[in-house]
Amino acid sequence: MRIAVDAMGGDHAPQAIVEGILMAEKEFSDVEFLLYGDGAQIKPLLGEQYNQDKIKVIHTDEKITSDDEPVRAVRSKRNASMVLAARAVKNGEADALFSAGNTGALLASGLLVIGRIKGIDRPGLMPVLPVIGKENQQFVLMDVGANADSKAENIHQFGILGSYYAKFVLGINSPKVALLNNGSEEGKGSELSKKAYELLSEDDSLNYIGNIEARELFSGDADVIVTDGFTGNAVLKTIEGTALGLMKLMKNSIVNGGMKTKLGGLLVKDALSDVKDTMDYSKHGGAVLFGLRAPVIKTHGSADKTAVFHTIKQIRKILSSNVIEDLVNFFEEQNQTEKN
CATH class of the missing domain: 3.40.718.10 (Isopropylmalate Dehydrogenase)
Structure with missing residues (x-):
C-alpha cells in the first residue's frame, strides 16, 4: 500500500x-x-x-x-x-x-x-464517530460539508456510499441507514427531507430504518446517518464544540471546587479520561471524501x-x-x- x-x-x-x-x-x-x-x-x-x-x-x-x-x-x-x-x-x-x-x-x-x-453525482465527506456507551461500536455521518446544497438524489447516494463503508470497512453485515431529521415520524421535515426519505425507503438494497433525531446520533440505533452537507457540517461542529465545552466545564468545576470536590475529582479521574478518549476525534481517524x-x-x-x-x-x-x-x-x- x-x-x-x-x-x-x-x-x-x-x-x-x-x-x-x-x-x-x-x-x-x-x-x-x-x-x-x-x-x-x-x-x-x-x-x-x-x-x-x-x-x-x-x-x-x-x-x-x-x-x-x-x-x-x-x-x-x-x-x-x-x-x-x-x-x-x-x-x-x-x-x-x-x-x-x-x-x-x-x-x-x-x-x-x-x-x-x-x-x-456528488461525493460526500464522511467521518467515523463513536457510539456512546457501546465500546468499539462506531457509525458514519454523511455529508458533513462537501456539498452545502444537496439534492434528495445526493442524500440517497450517501446512504449507498455509507452502507458500503460500514459493511466493508467497519465490518457491519447489514448496516442500518437513517435520515437525520427534525422528527422520527414519516412526513416530517423539509421538502428535501421528504423526498430523500422516499428515495431511501424505496431502495431495497438498503436497510433503511427511517428518520432519526439529532439527540439520537450517538445511540447506536443507526450505523449510517445521512443528511445534506450544510446540516451535517453544523451538527459535526456542534458535537465538537459541546464535547470540548463539557470537558472544560467539568475540569473547571473540580479545580475551583472545595476539598471534597477535588478529592472526588481524583476518584473519577480515570473515568473522565475514558470519556475524553471516547470523544476524542483523533482516535477514530479522519473524514473520508467518499x-x-x-x-x-x-x-x-x-x-x-x-x-x-x-x-x-x-x-x-x-x-x-x-x-x-x-x-x-x-x-x-x-x-x-x-x-x-
Missing part, C-alpha cells in the same frame, strides 16, 4: 505529520509513504536513520494555505504539495491521498484531479501525531477492504442496467 501525503497541510505541519508517519511506519510494515513538501523542513524531522525504502520525500516549495480560495489554488498552484499528492494517486503512483490542510482545496483536488466514480476513484482522507487541521497515526491506520483499513473497487463495480453495473 502506498499513501501520498500532503506533508505541509495543517496547523502543525510538517512536524505533526512527520511524527505521525514515523509512528505508522513502525506499526505497519505493508505501507509506504510519499511525503510531498519542503524537503528542508521534512528531512530533519525524519532523522538520519529513517527507512528510505518506506518513506520517500518529494520536494516542492509550493503549498496551499488555509486562506487560499480552493478551486483557484488547485488550478494555479500546480506544484503545491496537496496537488502533487493528488496527481500521484491519479497516475497510479499511490493508492490514497491524505492531508490535514485546506478542506475545500482537498475536495477540489479530489474532484478535479482524482475524479468521481462514474455514476456518483465517492472518488481512490480514498481521499482529511484529518483535522489541528491534528497532532496521534491523530495522524490513527488516520493512517484508517486508510490502511480502507485499502485492505477493497471498498472502492466494490463501489466502482456497483455503480458500473447500475449504469449498465439503466442503459438497458
Whole structure:
C-alpha cells in the first residue's frame, strides 16, 4: 500500500505529520509513504536513520494555505504539495491521498484531479464517530460539508456510499441507514427531507430504518446517518464544540471546587479520561471524501501525531477492504442496467 501525503497541510505541519508517519511506519510494515513538501523542513524531522525504502520525500516549495480560495489554488498552484499528492494517486503512483490542510482545496483536488466514480453525482465527506456507551461500536455521518446544497438524489447516494463503508470497512453485515431529521415520524421535515426519505425507503438494497433525531446520533440505533452537507457540517461542529465545552466545564468545576470536590475529582479521574478518549476525534481517524476513484482522507487541521497515526491506520483499513473497487463495480453495473 502506498499513501501520498500532503506533508505541509495543517496547523502543525510538517512536524505533526512527520511524527505521525514515523509512528505508522513502525506499526505497519505493508505501507509506504510519499511525503510531498519542503524537503528542508521534512528531512530533519525524519532523522538520519529513517527507512528510505518506506518513506520517500518529494520536494516542492509550493503549498496551499488555509486562506487560499480552493478551486483557484488547485488550478494555479500546480506544484503545491496537496496537488502533487493528488496527481500521484491519479497516475497510479499511490493508492490514497491524505492531508490535514485546506478542506475545500482537498475536495477540489479530489474532484478535479482524482475524479468521481462514474455514476456518483456528488461525493460526500464522511467521518467515523463513536457510539456512546457501546465500546468499539462506531457509525458514519454523511455529508458533513462537501456539498452545502444537496439534492434528495445526493442524500440517497450517501446512504449507498455509507452502507458500503460500514459493511466493508467497519465490518457491519447489514448496516442500518437513517435520515437525520427534525422528527422520527414519516412526513416530517423539509421538502428535501421528504423526498430523500422516499428515495431511501424505496431502495431495497438498503436497510433503511427511517428518520432519526439529532439527540439520537450517538445511540447506536443507526450505523449510517445521512443528511445534506450544510446540516451535517453544523451538527459535526456542534458535537465538537459541546464535547470540548463539557470537558472544560467539568475540569473547571473540580479545580475551583472545595476539598471534597477535588478529592472526588481524583476518584473519577480515570473515568473522565475514558470519556475524553471516547470523544476524542483523533482516535477514530479522519473524514473520508467518499465517492472518488481512490480514498481521499482529511484529518483535522489541528491534528497532532496521534491523530495522524490513527488516520493512517484508517486508510490502511480502507485499502485492505477493497471498498472502492466494490463501489466502482456497483455503480458500473447500475449504469449498465439503466442503459438497458
